[in-house]
Amino acid sequence: MLAALAGLSLALSACDEPKPRGEAPAELAPGPGAARTSEPLPPLPAWAPEVMGKGLREAFTETGECVGNTDAVGARYEGAQPGVKIIGWGWDKAEKTAVERIVLVDADFRIVGAGETGLPRPDVTRAQPDITSPTTGWQAFTSRTAGPLDAYGVTSGGRGVCPLGHIEF
């Protein structure tokens, strides 16, 4: 699984701007490729409740500049509180640092999920040496179990966002 993700990231790193990708490749689609667990959805970061349910630009008015991607559904939670984990990576080009916070928005641009970076992504630094942080990987959680989502990195001291990609699951 990790090898597949690393390979995919390397392939995608050739195109560093996030973009809508349509249907996820079979190996990343929920099902055999995404871990299923009977555990409940993990709690969102402490800062998330303040923005959950708001419109994206209601919560973040500025626009940052990032590179990154929304890679896959990392896990599907099927317990009492169902939901999914989305994984990807993000780099704030202006601050030259990993994007710290992530929000997930639905088709109506409502914030429906949140997460943080800090996961090791050596494949990213190998493919793009100008990205110096080894921990640009992020994971974000949402109670949505289906449908399209867009991931945004929080930038500009919490006032802005930048797109990190799109996923359908």
Add this chain to the structure above:
Amino acid sequence: MKRLWERLRDGPPLAAPRWLQAGAYAALAAAPICLLSWPGFMSFDSLLAYEQAFTGVQTAGWPPMHTYLFWISKSLGAGAWGVFVAQTVLLFLGAGVVLNMLAPGRRLALLGQAGFALGFVYFPVLLGAAMVQWRDVTTASFGLLALALWLAAARARSIPLLVGAAAAIGCAAALRYNALALFALVIPLMVAAPFLTLRAPLAARLAGAASLVLFIGLAGASTVWRLPDLQRLPKPSNFATAQLHDLFGVSVCTGRDLLPAAVTQGAPITVEQIRRAYDPRHLNITMAPKPGVPRLYEQDTYRATPRRWRETIPDEPGCYLWHRTQIALVQLGLPPAGVFYPTHGTIDPNRFGLEVARPGLAAAAVAYVERNAGEAWRRPFLLYLAAAVIGLAAAFRRPEAAPLLLALLGGAFAYLAPLYVAAPAGDARYIFPSNVLCLLLILAGAGLLLRRPGEVRP
């Protein structure tokens, strides 16, 4: 009554087309326009068409015919300027021939031709568009050529010329999806009276009908399959721009926020803010940042705009028509602010090294157009008013020419109809083909009014 029937049956008297004289006139009239903006101002559309002449056609968002013309021009060693020269010369050649054939006497034909050329100076929207490599101009050029060939066919009772007229109509239709509206009444007349007389032989009627079907069919096919490999082109998807503009307009009219969430990316927006943002001239002006209005985004990942358009527009026909009327009024130059985007005024940055040859001259011409296009008595709606008055008067005074005149007048107004519902903006150039048809009709109608009944020149 019998006399009226005979006049209708015999059709209008047509003088010699004098192609050589018209060609010389066309060269003379086209030269200053070409010199002003050489090798022709080019905007995004024209540069894309030119680029595709090198890369092959990639999209049907803009009809590929423009690319094929650039390809021919490039193959002949003329690069981008070949299309510019051809479209400008053809425009005046077509008008010159039509005026030669309809005017009473050579002197009045020459006066008509001079009037047609001076019309481009008097109505800056005509000059402004003619200086640009816009398909609207090429469409008009093929349209006037078609008319000239048809009249020549009628006079000479020539089936090959009739087929040529049908081919020119096909070229115009291949350049602009809505160009057929310009010929909405000409086409049935070409079939019913291919030589402008009810005495036409059946062979001419059949040839007219068959060639129109063939060339209009080919025009349609050219927007579906590309040359030379006949691969199917992706369906054009740029109607969403007009749909989003519609949603702004209908929101303003109804006083309700009908915009998809993607437009503000979830930021709240009030109707007052939508009103402040809305501009019937163009979606880009509507979307431009304005103080006190949330930032607006055109990106529509989920295709929410077409969905919202389908959900809301059928319920708001009055407001939809109000908004579309605002756009049409801008095209016609009726609002106090005058016309919008009368010329492009430059060649956009490109990788082909194309740039304006005489920047000073071009800047002076652009300044003239922009300064004068909005003057009250030089706006395009006047062309339609004058064409209607003179065209109807000439049709009344010269019943033998009435079918032709009414077909042309009807075509000029019919051309506005599809634009009324589909135009993505109020650009003045969108109605360039019907503008020049009106100008031609004014001059040809005036000539017919001056002609003595029964007068025919050799």
